[in-house]
């Protein structure tokens with residue numbers, strides 16, 4: 001197939017952690033496309049070099065919260081994978097900005113699909129549209145039909161829930177040209193893998209403490225995690241099958257899952273960090289929960305006091321502590337039943353790929369030597 005004869009896919013947020021893996025996945029495994037439009041507020045020019053004689057990778061700088069930008073990006077396209085979002089549970093950006101990007105941005109994508117006659121939309125939602133809630137209700141090996149006390153107060157999960165509702169309600173609406181729009185929503189649990197910004201923070205934090213991770217969470221609290229390559233693969237398959245079986249996938253939600261083990265958030269991270277000589281200290285939390293909660297409240301107070309001077313947004317706050325302290329694991333085969341999803345990467349390969357990447361942080365981190373020398377390894 002020569003470039004130009006296939007379909008045009010748009011990936012919003014295509015320069016992000018998941019988005020960039022998705023672009024590479026489409027290039028490698030989707031033979032029906034001739035152009036991938038990477039729509040993002042912050043372009044990663046390295047993606048432009050991925051173009052080949054079959055598929056053109058076209059970078060489009062734009063703001064999802066501006067309808068005109070979205071309309072221009074979608075003009076003449078066949079399918080949209082909408083991953084662009086402000087992923088913030090730390091108070092880095094105002095709630096209004098999160099709503100503007102995640103909700104209004106999604107409204108714009110839907111409006112543009114309608115006006116430009118784009119028939120297919122795959123939305124990247126999140127486990128957080130379900131939970132965990134801040135009441136400590138565990139979601140243990142749940143699926144898309146599991147009853148759960150959903151409670152949203154934080155801007156991010158609220159925005160993802162609102163956006164997902166808009167996407168699902170748009171399934172079946174009439175679009176330009178008299179056709180119908182078909183939509184589905186994928187809900188990843190905590191994504192890990194090459195390029196995960198939070199892992200970089202945990203790695204750097206650990207370097208400052210002599211490659212020691214001080215256990216703060218109970219090892220009994222399990223958090224579902226999914227490898228970024230498998231999330232990208234599920235998006236590709238959903239996009240492909242939504243076109244072939246729109247009545248099956250249209251209006252449906254699917255948890256993203258693979259064979260990554262169920263572990264506490266800290267123990268899961270240690271699967272990778274231990275390969276760099278990190279050690280977790282303590283078989284149980286080293287500090288009582290109430291003390292952690294007081295620290296989290298102190299962080300909120302400091303964020304408030306420093307607001308306007310600096311953006312103080314530490315990892316620990318009452319919300320992230322509540323989420324981290326509540327089991328949320330999924331066990332489902334809905335994506336397999338509906339569109340034949342099987343993880344592309346087994347756990348051992350996902351682990352090896354992530355470890356290789358974490359190890360590369362050791363090589364690339366210019367300040368590592370200073371940090372190691374200053375920290376005087378506490379764990380020999």
Ligand SMILES: NC(=O)c1ccc[n+]([C@@H]2O[C@H](COP(=O)([O-])OP(=O)(O)OC[C@H]3O[C@@H](n4cnc5c(N)ncnc54)[C@H](O)[C@@H]3O)[C@@H](O)[C@H]2O)c1
Nearest residue numbers: 013015016017018040041063064083084085126188190191
């Ligand atoms: N990281 C996770 O653990 C996780 C888990 C579940 C769901 N998700 C969802 O996956 C998607 C991707 O998340 P990620 O972790 O790759 O985040 P990310 O921040 O790495 O990627 C988001 C991308 O969206 C872009 N973006 C932000 N605001 C924009 C705007 N106004 N206009 C255009 N582009 C904009 C960013 O520049 C970035 O490239 C998000 O929808 C997120 O809610 C992430």
Ligand SMILES: CC(C)[C@@H](O)CC[C@@H](C)[C@H]1CC[C@H]2[C@@H]3[C@H](O)C=C4C[C@@H](O)CC[C@]4(C)[C@H]3CC[C@]12C
Nearest residue numbers: 087089126128189190216265315316320321323324
């Ligand atoms: C300071 C410690 C207690 C530390 O271990 C806290 C970990 C905490 C920052 C993370 C624990 C669970 C994470 C969330 C989860 O993986 C799913 C998410 C959904 C996604 O759409 C966005 C990211 C996140 C909210 C993710 C954020 C970090 C955690 C809360």
